[in-house]
Amino acid sequence: ELKVEQNPLFLSMQEGKNYTIYCNYSTTSDRLYWYRQDPGKSLESLFVLLSNGAVKQEGRLMASLDTKARLSTLHITAAVHDLSATYFCAPMGGTGNQFYFGTGTSLTVIP
Amino acid sequence: DAGVTQSPTHLIKTRGQQVTLRCSPISGHKSVSWYQQVLGQGPQFIFQYYEKEERGRGNFPDRFSARQFPNYSSELNVNALLLGDSALYLCASSLGAWGAQRAEAFFGQGTRLTVV
Numbered sequence: 001e002l003k004v005e006q007n008p009l010f011l012s013m014q015e016g017k018n019y020t021i022y023c024n025y026s027t028t029s030d031r032l033y034w035y036r037q038d039p040g041k042s043l044e045s046l047f048v049l050l051s052n053g054a055v056k057q058e059g060r061l062m063a064s065l066d067t068k069a070r071l072s073t074l075h076i077t078a079a080v081h082d083l084s085a086t087y088f089c090a091p092m093g094g095t096g097n098q099f100y101f102g103t104g105t106s107l108t109v110i111p
Numbered sequence: 112d113a114g115v116t117q118s119p120t121h122l123i124k125t126r127g128q129q130v131t132l133r134c135s136p137i138s139g140h141k142s143v144s145w146y147q148q149v150l151g152q153g154p155q156f157i158f159q160y161y162e163k164e165e166r167g168r169g170n171f172p173d174r175f176s177a178r179q180f181p182n183y184s185s186e187l188n189v190n191a192l193l194l195g196d197s198a199l200y201l202c203a204s205s206l207g208a209w210g211a212q213r214a215e216a217f218f219g220q221g222t223r224l225t226v227v
Binding site for chain 1: 144151152153154155156159167169170201203215216217218219220221
């Protein structure tokens with residue numbers, strides 16, 4: 001079974017700072033998704049990464065995928081309070097092509 | 112366009128009871144998956160249906176079952192509820208089969224099930 005490890009699990013950062021969330025996964029997967037979840041809410045799709053070397057950017061967030069290293073990163077640039085949420089990476093795999101979610105990274109941006 | 116809709120939004124059940132959760136995918140989407148999210152954890156895969164056929168099943172007991180209807184809506188049934196079944200149940204819909212390129216999944220708002 002595909003295992004997903006995110007770090008850090010908890011991240012508190014000041015507004016304006018940069019930081020990177022790391023997502024390691026245990027077995028081959030040809031696509032990876034990043035989701036955001038606000039407390040008590042559902043999952044909001046951020047990025048779909050479909051190939052090795054894929055890089056996508058939206059606003060202050062940039063995601064990348066290295067399938068050979070089984071690593072994805074989510075980089076936050078000049079954080080703002082509105083980015084406070086839990087972020088999940090989810091490589092896809094298995095017989096049903098399901099998502100395998102990590103435990104998530106809880107991000108708090110402090111003014 | 113309406114997104115993925117789930118009902119009910121909240122539910123309280125007693126141990127041993129049975130529950131049915133419902134999901135309507137985005138119009139035109141043919142694939143529906145169910146996930147369980149226990150508080151403080153990431154979602155765990157339960158089932159995937161595509162074109163009314165089960166395409167995948169996660170590591171959940173037989174008390175969990177699901178089906179997909181001709182209009183692509185889906186139901187998740189859980190029998191003999193346990194306290195540990197308390198969780199947020201999420202439904203995800205996708206346009207095509209999961210193996211298709213650029214298959215993006217959209218999640219509903221979830222059903223919060225509390226078992227007492």
